[in-house]
Amino acid sequence: MxxxxxxxxxxxxxxxxxxxxxxxxxxxxxxxxxxxxxxxxxxxxxxxxxxxxxxxxxxxxxxxxxxxxxxxxxxxxxxxxxxxxxxxxxxxxxxxxxxxxxxxxxxxxxxxxxxxxxxxxxxxxxxxxxxxxxxxxxxxxxxxxxxxxxxxxxxxxxxxxxxxxxxxxxxxxxxxxxxxxxxxxxxxxxxxxxxxxxxxxxxxxxxxxxxxxxxxxxxxxxxxxxxxxxxxxxxxxxxxxxxxxxxKTLGARMDRHCANAERIVAELVEHPGVSQVLYPGLAEHPGHGVAARQMRGFGGMVSFRLVGGAEAALAVCDRARLFTLAESLGGVESLIEHPGRMTHASAAGSPLEVPDDLVRLSVGIEDVQDQLADLRQALPG
Structure with a gap:
């Protein structure tokens, strides 16, 4: 069949x-x-x-x-x-x-x-x-x-x-x-x-x-x-x-990953300690139009940069609790990492080096209110 x-x-x-x-x-x-x-x-x-x-x-x-x-x-x-x-x-x-x-x-x-x-x-x-x-x-x-x-x-x-x-x-x-x-x-x-x-x-x-x-x-x-x-x-x-x-549960999980990520992005863009939010679902993202055309949704991955530079980014990673400090992504649980010193450390000193004020989130499928509460207490100010 x-x-x-x-x-x-x-x-x-x-x-x-x-x-x-x-x-x-x-x-x-x-x-x-x-x-x-x-x-x-x-x-x-x-x-x-x-x-x-x-x-x-x-x-x-x-x-x-x-x-x-x-x-x-x-x-x-x-x-x-x-x-x-x-x-x-x-x-x-x-x-x-x-x-x-x-x-x-x-x-x-x-x-x-x-x-x-x-x-x-x-x-x-x-x-x-x-x-x-x-x-x-x-x-x-x-x-x-x-x-x-x-x-x-x-x-x-x-x-x-x-x-x-x-x-x-x-x-x-x-x-x-x-x-x-x-x-x-x-x-x-x-x-x-x-x-x-x-x-x-x-x-x-x-x-x-x-x-x-x-x-x-x-x-x-x-x-x-x-x-x-x-x-x-x-x-x-x-x-x-x-x-x-x-x-077997990929479709159901991805719907929740996307929905939670969109809620988190909406809050991050308004936070005074965040200098930039990187997410293709944002209308101002340079690839938004292409992503909207070739993707069903914008995904559960969110990156953002901190006003206070690397020190502020590392502090956010350290203060997060529900968002577990760990490499990898795509699991049901929420993860946070500092790419420059973790997943992308091998690119340090190369043309592919990532900004040191960057934090990457893998948004899980927990209750979004708990995710938001954790990020609020982890972000500066």
Whole structure:
């Protein structure tokens, strides 16, 4: 049966009732190898769990359905997914365009790992399509997009970048972690590959680490699957099961994340100790129009800058109580962090260094009045 609604697919895609027992939840196939009916006689196509596992297969099918792609592949972490993708599509001498405010871990991967392998990169403001066009070289194999970006929440026009990238014969890769497939589906806008840290909104409960790739074309999916198996950075069956369980409530959670974030943003913009609020849902945000066009909602991530500089930003992080001081994002609980000294410390001293007066919130799904009360007591004055 074909399911059309997002929430229906999140609950049912790849998750039919078990044929042996009728169990409505996908079983955790905690197994490393599988009995064969004679040499090469595989039951269900499974031989060894690095190559394929039924629980992981269910997750991969569900991810492909949610992103409306040809194939999904699950990994042990978002960084494992990114590394596998680049090593599949690039060779020494290749070039990649990345965001000028990319996630610190992505920047570290390109600057300190892939560069030693011979992959070159340029960091460009992806909100400016003409700057992207100018940065593309004959050796460019991919344009790597985050939208919204982490942590400055800039917006890139996926459709416009797809046209520019494809005209150059390169792939458009979109990290969709911040938006989740509930709010944004880049493949339908022309992207070739979607990247996720499934640790975040897809898992949703801060209890599992994982990553994923979803592709528009089966041929690229086959190449990636070969490298997924060969390089081996796959999730275990219990991690796949936890992620799959989290996905079932993704739509309901994202609605609450967005609603709470909008209430918090409305208060932050009026606070005298806050110099700037970064949130694509604000009409004055430079990417608001594009975000409104390509996103279902504006997300649960909020960044803001403090009048008192780094000292004030660190003090807010220290005084917060309901907002837990921690890295990561996208869980049901609210988190607060200082990107310059935490998630983006690897970009310090580089052109991608983030402002030291910046605080990033991952707005959870607690009662918004409790969230607001915590922020009021944590903010200066």
């Amino acid at each position: 074909t399911f059309h609604g997002f929430d229906t697919r999140a609950i049912h895609a790849g998750q039919e009732a078990d044929t042996e027992t009728g169990a409505v939840a996908v079983p955790i196939y905690q197994v490393s190898t599988y009995r064969q009916d004679g040499v090469g006689g595989l039951r269900g196509g499974y031989e060894y769990s690095r190559t394929g596992n039924p629980t992981r297969s269910a997750l991969e099918e569900c991810l492909a359905s949610l992103e409306q792609g040809a194939r999904g592949l699950a990994f042990a972490s978002g960084m494992a997914a990114e590394d596998t993708l680049v090593r599949t599509v690039a060779r020494p001498g290749a070039h990649v365009v990345i965001p000028s405010d990319a996630y610190g871990g992505t920047y570290r991967l390109f600057a300190r790992v892939l560069s030693s392998w011979g992959v070159e990169f340029d960091a460009v403001a992806l909100s400016d399509p003409e700057a992207v066009r100018a940065a593309i070289r004959p050796q460019t194999v991919a344009v790597w997009v985050e939208t919204p970006t982490n942590p400055l929440l800039n917006i890139a026009d996926i459709s416009a970048l797809a046209e520019i990238t494809h005209a150059a014969g390169a792939l458009l890769v979109v990290d969709n972690t911040f938006a989740s497939p509930y709010l944004q589906r880049p493949l339908t806008l022309g992207a070739d590959v979607v990247v996720h840290s499934t640790t975040k909104y897809l898992g949703g409960h801060s209890d599992v680490v994982g990553g994923a790739l979803v592709v528009a074309e089966p041929e690229l999916g086959e190449r990636l699957a070969f490298h997924q198996n060969t390089m081996g950075a796959v999730p275990g069956p219990f991690d796949a099961w936890l992620t799959l369980r989290g996905i």
